[in-house]
Amino acid sequence: MARPLTDAGDLDVLLDRVGEARVPWLAEASHGTHEFYAWRAALTERLVAERGFSFVAVEGDWPDCDRVDACVRRLSGAPGDPRAALGTFERWPTWMWANDEVAEFCRWLRAHNAVLPQGERIGFHGLDVYSLWESLRAILVHLREHDPDAVPTALAAYRCFEPYDQDPGAYARATRFVPENCENEVVDLLVRLRERAAADGPERFRAWQHAEVVAEAERYYRAMIGGRLEAWNIRDRHMAATLDRLLAHYGKGSKAVVWAHNTHVGDARATDMAEAGEVNLGQLARERHGSADTVLVGFGSHHGRVVAARAWGAPTEVLPVPPARPGSLEDVLCDAAPEHAAFVFPDGERSPEVLTDELGHRAIGVVYHPERERWGNYVPTVLGERYDAFLWFAETRGVRPLPMSVGDVLEPVERA
Template identity: 70%
Template structure:
């Protein structure tokens, strides 16, 4: 056992089911934002446990919506299903089956479908105005969001169609290939930026006049177009700036959602540990990178935000061996002995919850230890030297869910589609 054995024994409590989250719910208290992480985008136990905790937050603490690391238009179809909108699929699984962007398994899986079915069941028993929603925070859906804007405006606000068409036609020559657009911006500094800004300003003003859900949806799609345009321009200049563009977009989207739901609203966020764990407690901060966990603490205050990390020691995971590659279930080798995962493997119950105390903290929470992060692109043979982030655990998170052995998600089989987006920085998180 490592020198942190006594620290683990004092902190780790068995986590066998949803009933074992009581101590974490006490820690959440009146917090407005709870962010639930994952150490990969393809692990069953992370998705299952995250759903169990979220169900309790919605039922017992009146959380208003779940915001996920997914695209706004895709997740909007799930939102309409879980909130029983007219014409929406009765089974959220049918909405998830329409996800086409690689990696489809990230949300088109049995675990997310099961949560969506529970959420629809829950919402069927409450008044429509307090039904919990589900929304996407991410920035990739440039062309999908443009099409959603045009469809809405042609039917509801034809005066705004010219601005939307100007933006659409500016992007049209790139054939929905984000990489082609990004490369073009190296030679034309502003590219389609002016058209996008004009569209965004007009739709933002209309949304302030009409605060209905459909107007909010079209405004958010315009924000996605603006964010995606900035993101793809940054991608071609080299990785780290694009990371900040993306996480600042997710932070701003979360803030708009909380404002839209009202002053008493509360949010659960599902995203990779790399996004929800405070960047300042890792080497990301040294590189000038921010993330939504850090930004939320700065925006709402640390007492109003609870960040929950997830981790495992060994097992299997669903991932691809290259950007755009077919999904496969891969072996996850045992973690480094000196890493967070190695320490917990040696001393914690096989399924554990650690809720970090205020005030004086043990060395496990104050020392810098390596902490594994697996993206949608994964090479198990490189795991021991390429998948670890130096982390001060007690500063990065407020609590941690531990699963010694894990398995891959139960992915839905959906048709593969071409991949036009540049590879994310870092790869696939």
């Protein structure tokens, strides 16, 4: 059942499991673990080089990742080194994507694209919902150059948000006590850009996606004040819809590799998330694309170190990851599996108990308190139903963040 992992050649078993699937989802149990990022990149490189995947989509902001996309696809005016594009990320936690591991993968992707025609180069895109102000500014820049008649519509949306000084928390709190919000202005903007996106073309598509981000971010930040459930579902449905738009934009036969946290990738119906009314990307992918076109790959580890912070917006630290809680999935695998291993789950009723029993499965977010994790950080999980495959690393170390300054936003909804 477990296949030891020593180098990228050992990933054959996962390439075979992906087969002809249109979207493999490659996860991570934390946003700051070297092994998760490095092995996910190694698998993605093989999928791109050997199976003809069209783009990589990540749990990152659309405008930040758009700059990386321009770099890796070698567009005019883009930086010549992905580290420079990643170094412009502003929203905390910047280390989530601005790290050496992602930079090395993007350098590989840029080199891979160098020998491909422009229309066949592999893209790099962000699926997330947070970039309200950045996307508004990008829309204004686009419209002033390409569609001046639409500028008043965009300015109406921008001016509606302007009193909140780029603070989504201030906007969300204001809408709780005052019935007026910016929804109408945002909808008008979105309708206008949707109509023009029918003309196709990469510039119009980018502007349309920025408008979709603005619309969903406005809903997301309002929902956060009322409770985490609605906000979580808005965010994951937005990411799923963005992926579908990208697949349609790339055209018939396009295929995507997606990178996101286990809590987004692993099917929510195999966890306690479903009982709470939460959906996630893995569930939506199986429902929208079917099991033949969807492969969910989870990640996990037993102990080591991780890059995280002790509070939202706090300085980055390399924190210890203590040995997993007794009786957890990670505890079981530490006793039974090789130090580094790949699991591909069999179908049928004779699956091992570790795949069919409900076990706690560790999830580490960008905010992490090692001393408290035995009372939290574990998601009740039926492993064989949550994922189609699993990558295991007994001991791990932290990612290597790029040096940079950081900005801050309202604390989002996280399960870990």
